[in-house]
Amino acid sequence: MKPGATGFQRIINAFGYSVKGLRAAYINEAAFRQELALLIVLSPFALMVTDSGIERFLLISSLLLVIIVELINSAIEAVVDRIGSDHHELSGRAKDIGSAAVLIALLNASIIWLIILYNYFS
Numbered sequence: 841m842k843p844g845a846t847g848f849q850r851i852i853n854a855f856g857y858s859v860k861g862l863r864a865a866y867i868n869e870a871a872f873r874q875e876l877a878l879l880i881v882l883s884p885f886a887l888m889v890t891d892s893g894i895e896r897f898l899l900i901s902s903l904l905l906v907i908i909v910e911l912i913n914s915a916i917e918a919v920v921d922r923i924g925s926d927h928h929e930l931s932g933r934a935k936d937i938g939s940a941a942v943l944i945a946l947l948n949a950s951i952i953w954l955i956i957l958y959n960y961f962s
Contacts (some may be wrong), residue, residue, distance in 0.1 A: 848916075861911070862911075865907050865910075865911055865914055866932060868914075869910070869914045871914075871942070872907070872910050872911070872914060875906050875907055876907065878903060879900075879903045879904065879906075879907060880904075882899070882903060882953075883899075883900050883903065886899035886900050889957070889960055890956065895960075898952050898956065899917050899952065899956060901912075902948055902949035902953065903949055903950065903954040904931055905945050905949065906942070906945045906946055906949050908944050908945075909941050909944075910942055912938065912940050912941070913938035913939060913941060914935055916935065916938040917935055917938060920935055
């Protein structure tokens, strides 16, 4: 952020940087685009298939969590790649752990969706 930005201007600047980050993720990260498509397709389904506000919240927030973790993973990968293209054990470990976090978020979303849909359709 610009030095000296305070109050509402700081919030406006932060929002602009966030939009820039979302745009960069969309342009540069195929996984982000795929997970965003999943969110866009499944969110209306989540609203239609359940009667409970809590179930709707769980279904949609589990998908949003995948997006959040993917953004963090993409940021980690960008920083590691910026440092250098030489193979380093710690760089590989950082990327693998970020990828594992995305996998866990996807498993979490899958389990939540399966449980709620099972209860709904049974």
